[in-house]
Amino acid sequence: NAGVTQTPKFQVLKTGQSMTLQCAQDMNHEYMSWYRQDPGMGLRLIHYSVGAGITDQGEVPNGYNVSRSTTEDFPLRLLSAAPSQTSVYFCASSYAFTGGGETQYFGPGTRLLVL
């Protein structure tokens, strides 16, 4: 198993450009999520999905869109990038999310710089 994969690893954008961060998992996990990590801020939840066709907002959803057409993929879209979106983005997945503390498996991250 490859686990959770993210592409690209690094990206530089200009303000106003759009892009999609890719996330895929091969563990047949129902729950997937996106976080951003900024210095001194920990990880903040952007969007999450409890299964194909079901998504919901996290703590910091503004400026980001998601969709979940398959169990395996959960792309994150930036429609009009802003310098405030400069961050490291992590995708994570788990078998389910019942509140009982399922293990979240994280990808290696995408480092995004918006100029």
Next chain:
Amino acid sequence: TQLLEQSPQFLSIQEGENLTVYCNSSSVFSSLQWYRQEPGEGPVLLVTVVTGGEVKKLKRLTFQFGDARKDSSLHITAAQPGDTGLYLCAGTLSGGSNYKLTFGKGTLLTVNP
């Protein structure tokens, strides 16, 4: 308002010393987890605690969940340079239809040889 407060934010110690990292909240959690993150990588789960008062040991690491399920601690005995990293606590609030995992800001631990 930060739901999970971690302290200290930074910790630099010598090899062989003991240390404790705290994760506190005013809210009740159905479970709390501790993750460790190394530079350039994603977090990796160390432990999950679900029962108030629960204590779990992982080699030199001891994790405790508070009786009221509002706080947790991570204690490392005889720290080694390989323990260096960012330690994150994360929890799921108790009650309701909550599919969100909330993280603390992390404790950056440096163990000097």
